[in-house]
Structures are given as structure tokens and as C-alpha cells.
Amino acid sequence: MTVSSSLSRRRLLALGGVSLALAHFPRGARAAAARDPRLVVIVLRGALDGLSAVAPVGDPDYAAVRGSLALSPIGDKRALPLDGFFALHPSMPVFARLYKEGRASVVHAVATGYRERSHFDGQDVLESGHAGPGHTESGWLNRAVFALESTTPARLRGLGVGAAAPLVMRGPAPALGWAPQVLPPAGEDLAQRLLDLYTHGDPTLAAALRAGLDADRIATSGGLTGDVAKARGGMDQPNGMRQAAMGAARLLATPDGPRVAALAFDGWDTHANENSLLATRLSGLDGALEQFETGLGEAWKDTAVVVITEFGRTARINGTGGSDHGTASVAFLAGGAVRGARVVADWPGLKTNQLHQGRDLAPTQDLRSVLKGLIADQFGLSAQTLAEKVFPDSAAAPPLRGLIAG
Amino acid sequence: MVIGSDPRGALIALDRFGLGAKPGDLAAAAADPRGFLLEEIRRPNVGRLENASLLPSNVALQALFADQQARRIERERNIVEKTTRISMAEPGAAMAASGPAAPPPNADSRPKPQEPPIDQKLFRAEAMARFEKQASAQAGFVERLVAFWSNHFVVSVAKGQFVRVAAGPFEREAIRPHALGRFADMLAAVESHPAMLFYLDNQRSIGPGSAAGRFAGKGLNENLAREILELHTLGVGGGYSQQDVTALARIITGWSVAEAESEIGEPGSFVFKANWHEPGAPVLLGERYPQTGREQGAAALAAIARHPATATHIATKLTRHFIADAPPKPIVEALAKTFRDTDGELSAVAETLIESDLAWSAPFSKIRTPEEFLVATARATGVLPTDPGQYLNMLKAMGRPLWQPPGPNGYPDTLDALASPEAMKLRLDVAWQIAQRLKNIGHPLSLLDTAAGLAASRETREAVSRAESRPQALAIVLMSPEFQRR
Numbered sequence: 094m095t096v097s098s099s100l101s102r103r104r105l106l107a108l109g110g111v112s113l114a115l116a117h118f119p120r121g122a123r124a125a126a127a128r129d130p131r132l133v134v135i136v137l138r139g140a141l142d143g144l145s146a147v148a149p150v151g152d153p154d155y156a157a158v159r160g161s162l163a164l165s166p167i168g169d170k171r172a173l174p175l176d177g178f179f180a181l182h183p184s185m186p187v188f189a190r191l192y193k194e195g196r197a198s199v200v201h202a203v204a205t206g207y208r209e210r211s212h213f214d215g216q217d218v219l220e221s222g223h224a225g226p227g228h229t230e231s232g233w234l235n236r237a238v239f240a241l242e243s244t245t246p247a248r249l250r251g252l253g254v255g256a257a258a259p260l261v262m263r264g265p266a267p268a269l270g271w272a273p274q275v276l277p278p279a280g281e282d283l284a285q286r287l288l289d290l291y292t293h294g295d296p297t298l299a300a301a302l303r304a305g306l307d308a309d310r311i312a313t314s315g316g317l318t319g320d321v322a323k324a325r326g327g328m329d330q331p332n333g334m335r336q337a338a339m340g341a342a343r344l345l346a347t348p349d350g351p352r353v354a355a356l357a358f359d360g361w362d363t364h365a366n367e368n369s370l371l372a373t374r375l376s377g378l379d380g381a382l383e384q385f386e387t388g389l390g391e392a393w394k395d396t397a398v399v400v401i402t403e404f405g406r407t408a409r410i411n412g413t414g415g416s417d418h419g420t421a422s423v424a425f426l427a428g429g430a431v432r433g434a435r436v437v438a439d440w441p442g443l444k445t446n447q448l449h450q451g452r453d454l455a456p457t458q459d460l461r462s463v464l465k466g467l468i469a470d471q472f473g474l475s476a477q478t479l480a481e482k483v484f485p486d487s488a489a490a491p492p493l494r495g496l497i498a499g
Numbered sequence: 500m501v502i503g504s505d506p507r508g509a510l511i512a513l514d515r516f517g518l519g520a521k522p523g524d525l526a527a528a529a530a531d532p533r534g535f536l537l538e539e540i541r542r543p544n545v546g547r548l549e550n551a552s553l554l555p556s557n558v559a560l561q562a563l564f565a566d567q568q569a570r571r572i573e574r575e576r577n578i579v580e581k582t583t584r585i586s587m588a589e590p591g592a593a594m595a596a597s598g599p600a601a602p603p604p605n606a607d608s609r610p611k612p613q614e615p616p617i618d619q620k621l622f623r624a625e626a627m628a629r630f631e632k633q634a635s636a637q638a639g640f641v642e643r644l645v646a647f648w649s650n651h652f653v654v655s656v657a658k659g660q661f662v663r664v665a666a667g668p669f670e671r672e673a674i675r676p677h678a679l680g681r682f683a684d685m686l687a688a689v690e691s692h693p694a695m696l697f698y699l700d701n702q703r704s705i706g707p708g709s710a711a712g713r714f715a716g717k718g719l720n721e722n723l724a725r726e727i728l729e730l731h732t733l734g735v736g737g738g739y740s741q742q743d744v745t746a747l748a749r750i751i752t753g754w755s756v757a758e759a760e761s762e763i764g765e766p767g768s769f770v771f772k773a774n775w776h777e778p779g780a781p782v783l784l785g786e787r788y789p790q791t792g793r794e795q796g797a798a799a800l801a802a803i804a805r806h807p808a809t810a811t812h813i814a815t816k817l818t819r820h821f822i823a824d825a826p827p828k829p830i831v832e833a834l835a836k837t838f839r840d841t842d843g844e845l846s847a848v849a850e851t852l853i854e855s856d857l858a859w860s861a862p863f864s865k866i867r868t869p870e871e872f873l874v875a876t877a878r879a880t881g882v883l884p885t886d887p888g889q890y891l892n893m894l895k896a897m898g899r900p901l902w903q904p905p906g907p908n909g910y911p912d913t914l915d916a917l918a919s920p921e922a923m924k925l926r927l928d929v930a931w932q933i934a935q936r937l938k939n940i941g942h943p944l945s946l947l948d949t950a951a952g953l954a955a956s957r958e959t960r961e962a963v964s965r966a967e968s969r970p971q972a973l974a975i976v977l978m979s980p981e982f983q984r985r
Contacts, residue, residue, distance in 0.1 A: 213658045227722050229906030256898035256925060260905060270921035275896045279931035283971050287927065287978050290962045295980040298866070298918060305924030412578030 130430060130471040131345050132353045133385060133398040134234055135378070136259055138216060139362030141402040143422030144454060145371055146185075147199050147436065151178035154443040160410045162367055175199065179436045184375040187383045188427060192434055197427040198496070200463050201438035204404060204456035206490075210418035212362065215403030220261035222461070222484040231264025234355055237468050237483045239266035249472070252351035254341050255328070262355035269351050271308045271344060273336040275327070278309075311347055312340030329360030331377035338381035342388025345396075356381075361402060365413035382427050394429035397467055397497060401460060407452050408443055419453035424463055430471065432498040459490035470497035506953045508532030511859050514985040515821060516852075518639025519867075519875030525952040528638070536853050539637045540846060546641050546678040548632050548671050552624050556668035556693055559621050560767025563664045564759035566617045618663040622656065625667025626901055627887040634877040641678065644849065646870065647820050648674045649902070650909040651813075652689045652731060654698040656902050661697050666902040669694035682813065682843030683804035690727060690800060691769045693756040699723035699907065706752035706777025719777075724748035726907045732803045734812030739784060746781040747803075750788060751796040753777075810838035814848075816912075821852060823864045824913045830855050863984035866917050868910070869897035871985070872926065876933055876977055879950045880940050893932070897925050927978055934973035943972035951981035 148164040149155050150172060156163045164172035164180060172180035173189040179199070181189050191197035207218040207226070214226035222233025238251045251268035253259060256275070262268050284306055291299035326333035341354045358378060363370045378400065386393055405422030421441075426433075441447050441455035449455040465479045469492045480488045509528035512535050513520045520528075528535040539545060554562070615623075633642045649670050656663040673692045677685035689695055696702045704720035705712045712718060724747035728739045753776035757764030764770030771793040780789045786802060788795050803809060814834035818826035830852070837844075837851040852858055867875060873893060877883050884890045894901055898921075904910045916922070940946065943963050947955050959979045966972035976982060 211659075213655075227725070230908070256896055256921075257905060263905065270919060272896075272898070272921060272925060274928070276893075276928045276932050279927045279974065280971075282967065283931060283974055284927060286962055286966070286971070286975060290958055290975070290979065293958045294956055295984070297914070298923065298980060298983070301918045301920050302923040302927065303920075305920030305922070308920060309924055412574040412576070 128395050129392065130352070131389070131392055131396040131428075132234075132467060132471050133341065133345070133396065133428075134261055134353075134355045135381065135398065135400045136216070136220060136261060136355065136357040137361045137374075137378070137400060137402040138357055138359050139212060139402075140215070140404050140406055140418060141361045141422050142363055142367065142371065142406040142416050143201065143203075143402075144406070144408060145367065145416075146182050146375060146425075147175070147201055147423045148172055148180050148182070149178060149201075149440065149443070150174075150180045152440070152443050158408050158443050161414060162410050162416065175436055178440075179438075182371065182375050184372045185379040187379045187386075188425065191382070191386070191427050195433040195498075196429055196431055197425070197433045198431055199436040199438075200424040200426070200458060200460075200496075201436055202421045202441050202454055202456060203424050203458040203460045203463060204421040205460045206487075207404065208420065210404065212403060212418075217260065219401060219403045219460075220259060222261075222464075222487075224486045229260060232259070232261035232355070233464065233483050234261045234353060235264030235266050235268065237472070237474060237479075238268070238353055239264065240474060240478050240482050241472055242266060249353065250351040252341060252344055252354040254337050254354060254356040259355045259357040262353075269308060269344070271312050271340055273333060273340055274313075308344065309340075311350070312343050314343055328358050329374065329377075331373065331380050334358050334377035335380040335384050338384035339388050342385045346389050346392050363406070364411065364415040364417060367410075367415040370415075378425075382425075385428070396428040397430045397471055398425075398427045399464065399467055400425035400427075401464075405454050408448050408454055409452070420449045421454040421456035421458075424460060426467075426496060430497050432496060437493075437496075458493075459487075461487045461490040462493040463496065465490070466493035466496050468492075470494060504529035505532055508859060509535075510952065510954050512536050512638055512640075514875075515858070515863070516638060516640040516643065518633055518636060518642055518871060519878045519982075520950050520952075521878045522881065522949045524638075524878075525949070532859075533853055536638055536640050537850065539640055540679055540849050540853075546645055546675040548628060548675055550628060553628055553671065554621065554668065556665050556672060557765055557767035559664045559668055560661070560693060560756075561759075562617055562621070563660055564766060567660075568759065616660075618660040622663050622667065623887045623891070625671075626891055629667070629670070630874065630877070630887065630890055631883065633874045634883055639874070639878070640849070642874075643821075643871075644678045644845075645670065645675055646868075647817065648678055648685065650904070650912070651816065652685070652695065653904050653907060653909040654694045654902065655904055655907075656900075658698050662694055662902075665692075665694035665697065670902075677845070679846040679849065680844075682809075682838070682845055683801050685845070686731065686800050686804045687797065689731070690723070690751070690796075691754060693767060693769060696723070696754060696756050696769070699726055701751060702755040704748060704752050704754075705775045706749060708779070709752065709777050710774040711772070712775070712777070719745070719748050719752065721745060721748040724751060727800075727803070730908055732812065733806055733808040734815075737806075737808035737812060743783055746783040747799060749777040749779070749781050750783065750799045754793070754796060804843055807835075807839060810835040810843070814838060817848070817852065820912050822858055822861050824915075827857050827861065830857050865914055865985055866983045867985050868912075868917060869894055869899045869922075869926070869929075870901070872897075872929075872977075872983070875950070875982065879946055879982075880937055882937055882940065893929050897929055898922065926983075927974075930974045930977040931970070934970040934977060937970070937973055940973075943969060943976055946973065947976045947979070947981070950976070951979075955979075955981050 145162055150166050166172055166174055166180050172183055174180045175192055188197055205218050206224050207215050217226045217229055220232045221228040238249055241249050251262050251266055253262035253268050253270050256272045258270055288299055288303060337356050344350045345354055360374055385398055389396055401424050402422050404420055406416035406419040411417050439457040441457050445451050461484045468474050476492055506529050509525045509532050512528045512532040513524055516536055636642045654662050654666050654669055656666050669692050673688040699722045700720045701723040705717045707718045721744055725744045729735055733739055753772040755770055755772050757766050757768050757770040759766050780787050783799055788799055790798050814831045815826050817834055818830045822830060833851050833855055834848055837847050841847040891901055899910055947963055959981055962975050963972045966975055
């Protein structure tokens, strides 16, 4: 696997056979105690169109294939250039800034091992970490936490955001749960009266309610500002995404709080009217990343946020200004711990014979390698544990090291 | 209260077995709590739910197929128009339109807002009819059994429009008629229902040695077979192997759903695709199945239904649901024995549970599920949501959207999941929402009397009396241990 500094190997070869140093930078002998790493996983449900999110504007076939969905480095809705080849969707200025600062990167043409096109099964594969569908009892992030419990002295805790924790965070390791407010909250006075009542007659319910209120207090401490506070958007709306990220960031920032978190944002299934839908969703994702940056404070420097989706979309647009279920997409990485300012890609090209089954962006990078690399670099889990416990039957997809700054 | 009545028994009948008291229910049940429940389960067709607005699954699925077809045509028409338009435009003109501005006309082929998508319309009608039935049931024991089986033989609407349309009919057609009938009949109905065949992918499982398999090079999908053994019947540790899973998968190849254009079956109905069926006589759990065609699967399911491990698995789950997370052994054994002795007669199993003394003396160690909580609230207050969306949103807010569990093992049924910190906080927010919407329902203390009667503690009465407002008092009633525990 080639990790290039944004220019693809094939393009470089085309440009004259420039040799390329493999950008593998294993973490140095840094004092482990000095770091307090965090890992945030954001699952985009519905299959993000990677070709719209991070557009290969330098690919000669791109504009023709994408038609009305094509982004351009020029014009009034111009894409944000990442390098000479890739440009970012204009709705993500925060990510563009982080990228420039060396705190964000992109992995392109990436996919899980799943090669069919059902959201349902695709998400199960993405989150369970298994090679195929049919496993919903636990997720890879939870199993990573579970595996770490035996190796790390301080207990590492997980956080699942949402009324039901995403599958990736469910499993044998107990995890904290917190959901951004979808209903107006009950007042503190009512909560206190109930706590008093429970304390008297039902200590189990008292302990549970108290813990739930505490988590929520931390997550919403200091309140939310501006329109984030006002609206209670769902997880497919910018406000909902930012609220979820803000709460998660505050819980992750507390000294004895959770260290890994999972969130899921909805609404990426852009079969129609993709231009307008993606602008909304991506600005929500961008806002969420900003909330993590500000909300984590000091802890941001040791944090990696990874944004993943179950599969990509068709290279060509369909008849309703959208795209249909495809194969490879992008993964975003952001955070102070990320070795940024690059697009990691072995670019497959967009000519019909280069597309997967003649229709989808072809996968050239196994997403499991990316995720295994992140866990290995952030928490030091061995390749063996990762291949057996965390991502079963994934020995053929070794950890991709060097995504985290050394 | 009548002298000699059993107020504690009435509470058990309505809370542990049922869906909570409506006004007057506690008094009605107190004379003979066991008889109150037996009377309900002996009513003819008590579990059925039928009304004119609810479509049979094949009709509902045909409506979906027609809707999908109409959209396809619309989309193809758009492609033709767009191709024409782009070829006429200036080169590069399409590239500039990359932002949210000015989507092309006809970009969105979805129907106008006044007409919800067909799957949503049917789903909401099903949800509302079900909620009304739960809220009006006598004790609600039968509805609890229906919900139990629906969470046992679970399908998830997250699979897509197909299951979203078929989930309601699935419960009405495969679960309800058999909730007080024979387990083997329910199993046969469930595993051949389009909703289940689609949810667990059997509709596209093809025997590798079948005519279609040899031709297309496609193969088995073991998903449904595995869940039948692991979740629906024998249970984990029920003594089956991977070979048994594969054998059962082969046996039920060809169990599928007739597509919109099908020539061999009514679209949206079960169909046996003979040319997908794996030939041969596989051995399943030590038994050879020489039958051919659909009969092979029917015989296998009948045998699994009668397997002793199935009796124990079902008895354990029922006891865990109704009595305690750590199911008391005497109850499990009594239920399993009845199950075996009656060849899975579920009305007899329900009667055994009612007759168990332990079921009436065990402490209230569980709490209501979010759904039971909303139904109990509607029963006690007499106020039902006017719009199913309200009810569905609250279930979603509490992390348990209707017919949408995280996996084929259904929603967890234990206290640590139901009363997790997050779940309790979300439940409180929901209670507060409901309490603010309740109008004209009298004194909050009378709501407490309706729901808990003499069992309401002095502390709860005081907390309700001292509340600073009527909504706060109502929320305290709804969140009180007396209302939550069962």
C-alpha cells in the first residue's frame, strides 16, 4: 500500500516515474504517560459521496463523469483546494483550515470489505468490524476498549452518543451513554424531587437517574451558544450534529471521563438533489469538527477524530441530480494528534474500465487498515489483537501506521 | 375496596402481567386477579388486530412495488431530459453549479409534502392501530405476549422500505393469530412471512446445487437459518453446530417472496422457488429430511419447534421478561414442562405462568419498557396521542423506535439496559413532555390512585402533593417507582 503525500502513485508515475518514499512514520519513543489520547469515531449513515466531499478535480475524467455534481476550483461555488489534485467541498471551511494547519488529512478510495450495496448490511460491516454482514452483537470500537482494559492500568471508558448507542460502541465493555436533547429537558427541580423520592424507596433508580443527569450536566455545561442552543435538530441537521459533538467533547475533556466516543450522523443517502443536501450535511459535519476542537480544549492535541461511512456512491450522476449506492468513498481524519495536510490515496482513476464494476469509485485502501492504524498509534494495541479481537479475520489488512503524528 | 379482595394481586395482574391500570381496573381485578387474566386470554381471537385501514402484507407490498415503479419511470424520464439539456448547454456550464444553489428542475422526484411516502403512511397506520389496541385491552396481558413475541421474532424497519411496509402486517399475520396458539404454527408463519424472509435475506438464498444455483453461480445465505436456531428456537448453547446451520439453510432454500413481476406467485407473497431449492436430503440435528420441496422446510421447522432446547429457551425468555432478569428456576421449569407436555400450546404456557405462585410473590424487580410506559400512561390518563408521530417520536427519543431493534436479537430485556443512566434521564424528559400536554384529567393524586391504588407509598403521595405545579405533579406520578416498576 502506498501512502503518498496527496499525489497518487499512478499519477506520479505518469508524470515521469518520480520515486516516492513511503510515508510510514511509526510513533517514536515518546513518553506514553505524557499523552492522554482520545479517539472519536463519527459514522455517516447513508453512504457519503466521497467524490463530492473530496473531489479529484485534477482527474481528467472527473468533470465529465460528475456532470452537474462536479466541483470546480474556479467559479462562485469553488471547491477548497487541498493540493493540486484534490479539492474539498466548499461547505467544509473548518476542515480546510485544519488541513492547512497540519491537523487534518483525508484517506480516499477507501472501503470496508463489503462489496454489496445494502445500507443495512454495509453499516453492520462498518461498525461490527467483521468481514461480512450478520454480526450485530458488538462493535470494533467497543472491543478495542475491552482489549485495552486488560493492558492499560487506568480504565479506558467508551461513550456512545445517541438514544441508542451506535453498534460500533456496543459490546462487552460498559460504555457511558449520552444523547443530545431531542425533547425539551425536564427541569432541575423536577429531577431533584424525583431523586429524593427514589433515594427513599428505590436506590437503583436513584443511582441510575443521578448518573444520567450528571453526564448530561457535563455534556451541556456552560450551555450552548448561538443557534446551536436554540434548535434541537435531528442527527441529519447541522445543529443536531454540532450539539452532539459539543456534548461528546465536554465529556471527553473531563479528567476521569471517557476516552473514546462514537457518534452517528444521518442523511447521507443522496439519491436526489445531492448538491443541496450535501451542502447542509457537510456543513453540519464541519461544524461538529469545530465543536470538538473548541470543546476538547487542551485534550484536542492528543485527539484523533475519524469520519467513516458504509460505502460510497456511483461515479456517474443519476437522473435526479444525485448518485446511487456505490463502493469506495473517503475517510476524514482531524485532530491535534493527526499527521495532517495530506490526502492518502492510491488513486484508481475514473475511466469506465477503472471503476468498480464499471460504475463505482474502486477501493484501493481497506478501511480496516486505517482504523487499525489509528488504534495502534493512539493506544498501542498489537497488530495481533487488532486482527483477532477487534477486526476478526483481517490479517490481510495490516494496520496503516503513520496516520498519527509521531 | 371490597372486603376479601386482593389489591396486591390486582397490581401484579395489571403491572407485571398487563399494561397498567385504566380507571377502575384495580378494583375490577382485585376480586380475582388470576381470574381477571384468565378471562382475558380465553376470549376468542383476543390477540387479533384487524381493521379496514390495515392492509394484508401482499396488498401493502404491491402498493410499495407500484410506488417504486412509478419513481423509476420518473427517474428515467429525468435522465432523458437532463441528457438533452446538458448536451445543449455550453461546455463546462454544468461544472459551475456545484453548490446548493439552483438544483435543476425535476431534481427531486419525491412526492409533494402533502402526501407522505407510502411506506410511512402504512407504517403509521399500523403503529396507531396497535397502540389503540394496547391502550384499550382489558389487562393487556395478551398484548404483552404479542410484544414479547414481536421482540423474539424481530424484524427491523431499518432494513428499508420493504420491511417498513411489511412489519405491521407481519405482527398481525404471523404473531397475533398464534400468541395463544401453537408455537410450531407461529414459527411456521414467521419463517415463511415476506417480512422475515426479506429481513434475514432468505429471499435471495439460492441452493448451489439447484438449477438456478448451477446456472448463476450464486449461493446460500445462512442468515435466516442461523437466527432460527440461535435466536428463534434452540438458543445459544442449544446443541447445534455450524453443519446444522448450513443444513437448515439448504433446507429452506427457495423460501422467498414473489417480486412485482413474478409469474409464479402473487406479488408480495411467500413463494417457493423450486428451481432455487437445493436438492438432497440433508441431516439436521441428527435427523435426515427426505422430503422434497417446501415440505422439507416445514418438516424441519416442526421438529425444531418440538426440540426440548426450544422449550427451555422460550421458557427462560418468558420468565425473564415477566418476572426477573435472573429467571427463577421453578417458573422456568414449570413453563418448559407445559411447553413440552402440550407440544408448545402457548395458551397453556400462559396459564402456567398465571398459576405460578412465585409469579405473584416475586418483588417488582423490573421496570416497564419505553413502549409499556407510554401505553400505561395512555391507559391511566385516558389520553391517547392524536397523531402516531408523537408516540413514535417518544419511543425513538427513548432509544427504542418501533420495530427497529439494533439486531435480530431484539431489544434487551434486562434492568441494566432499561434503567441505564441515559435511559432514565431520557424517560424523565419524556414524562415531562407528556405531563405538560395532559389537560383536564383531574387531580394528580387521582391519577396515582388509578395506577397504584393502595400500593402508592406515603412518600410518593407527599411528593405529588407538594409539587409546585400540576404538570410537575403528573410527571412525578408517571416517574414514580409505583408507575415504573413491574
